[in-house]
Amino acid sequence: MIRTDWTREEIAALFDLPFMELVYQAATVHRANHPANEVQLSTLLSIKTGGCPEDCGYCNQSVSAETGLKATKLMDVRAVLQAAAQAKDNGSSRFCMGAAWRNPKDRDMPAIVEMVKGVRQMGMETCMTLGMLTERQAAMLAEAGLDYYNHNIDTSPERYGEVITTRTFEDRLETLEHVRDAGINVCCGGIVGMGETRGDRVGFIHALATLPKHPDSVPVNALVPVKGTVLGDMLHDTPLAKIDEIEFVRTVAVARVAMPQSMVRLSAGRESMSDETQALCFMAGANSIFTGDKLLTTGNAGDDKDAALFARLGVSAMQAEIKVGLEAAE
Numbered sequence: 001m002i003r004t005d006w007t008r009e010e011i012a013a014l015f016d017l018p019f020m021e022l023v024y025q026a027a028t029v030h031r032a033n034h035p036a037n038e039v040q041l042s043t044l045l046s047i048k049t050g051g052c053p054e055d056c057g058y059c060n061q062s063v064s065a066e067t068g069l070k071a072t073k074l075m076d077v078r079a080v081l082q083a084a085a086q087a088k089d090n091g092s093s094r095f096c097m098g099a100a101w102r103n104p105k106d107r108d109m110p111a112i113v114e115m116v117k118g119v120r121q122m123g124m125e126t127c128m129t130l131g132m133l134t135e136r137q138a139a140m141l142a143e144a145g146l147d148y149y150n151h152n153i154d155t156s157p158e159r160y161g162e163v164i165t166t167r168t169f170e171d172r173l174e175t176l177e178h179v180r181d182a183g184i185n186v187c188c189g190g191i192v193g194m195g196e197t198r199g200d201r202v203g204f205i206h207a208l209a210t211l212p213k214h215p216d217s218v219p220v221n222a223l224v225p226v227k228g229t230v231l232g233d234m235l236h237d238t239p240l241a242k243i244d245e246i247e248f249v250r251t252v253a254v255a256r257v258a259m260p261q262s263m264v265r266l267s268a269g270r271e272s273m274s275d276e277t278q279a280l281c282f283m284a285g286a287n288s289i290f291t292g293d294k295l296l297t298t299g300n301a302g303d304d305k306d307a308a309l310f311a312r313l314g315v316s317a318m319q320a321e322i323k324v325g326l327e328a329a330e
C-alpha cells in the first residue's frame, strides 16, 4: 500500500525495530514491488563543475569551500553525448547530468534541452540536477523528454538550516512541486552521516515519505567528508566522520518500507562501504547505484569492482523501460 500519511512516530518505530526484523520487512516489501535480483546502473556526469554560489556544507563545488576545485563552464553538447554513449556501452540505463548552479539561466536552456534529447535518443533514461527551477524551465525540460529531475532535501527540515543557509527547505519543496507539476519523475533524497541524530534521519525519511507523491527515485548518500568543506572540516578525523554501516542499512530499509515503489539508490559514500554492507543494502531494498570512477567530483566504487560484486551476488543490471525516439518526448 502506498501511504503518504506516515507519522514521525511510525517512521521512528521502523528505525527502532530489531535489525533482522527491519531488514526482513524491507526485503518483503521490496520483493512485492521490484525484481529481487536486479539493480539499476546509473552514470553521473558533471556537466558544469564548481563555482556554485550556494553554501551546502558538504559540497566541494561551493564557492565557500576551500578545496582548490577548478570551476568549469557548461560542457558542450557533443562532449556530453559522447560520455553518454560510453556510459551506455558500460551497461548504464540511466544517464544523470549535474551542474553546480543555484539555478539554470535561461540562456543555458537550449543546450540543456539538446543534451536531454540526445541522451534519450540513445535509449537511456535521462536525469538532470541543475538547482532550483522555475515553472517554465521545468516545462521546457518536460517537453524535451526529461525522465527524472534530481533535487534533494538533503536532511530533516529541522537540521536543514545548519547545513545550508543560502536557500530554504521550502525553496526545495517549491522546485519539487514545479517538477512534479510538469510531469517529470522526481528524484529526491539526501545525505546521512553529516553528524545528524537518529531523530534527523527519521525526519528526513518522514519528509520524503509524506510528499504529495513519493519521489520516484530516492538517493541515500553517506557523506564523503572532503577537507575544505564546512562539514568535511568539522567531521574529518572524528568518530562521526563515517556513518555506522548498520545504521546506514537501517536508513535504506526504512526508506524501502515507507516508499515501497520508489527506486532507492545507493549514491555517494559507496566507495568506502564493504561489499557486505552493500549486499545488506540490496537485501534491504536498495535497487539502484551510480557506476563509474567518479561521482561528480568525489571518488566512486568503479565499474570493475561493481561487476565483481554483482557476479558474487548473482545480481544483474536492470534494463531501462523507455520508449525511444521522438514520440517518447511528446
Ligand code: SF4
Binding pocket: 052, 053, 054, 055, 056, 059, 060, 061, 062, 099, 100, 101, 102, 131
Ligand atoms: S550541492 Fe549543488 S547547490 Fe549545493 S553547493 Fe554543491 S553544487 Fe551548489
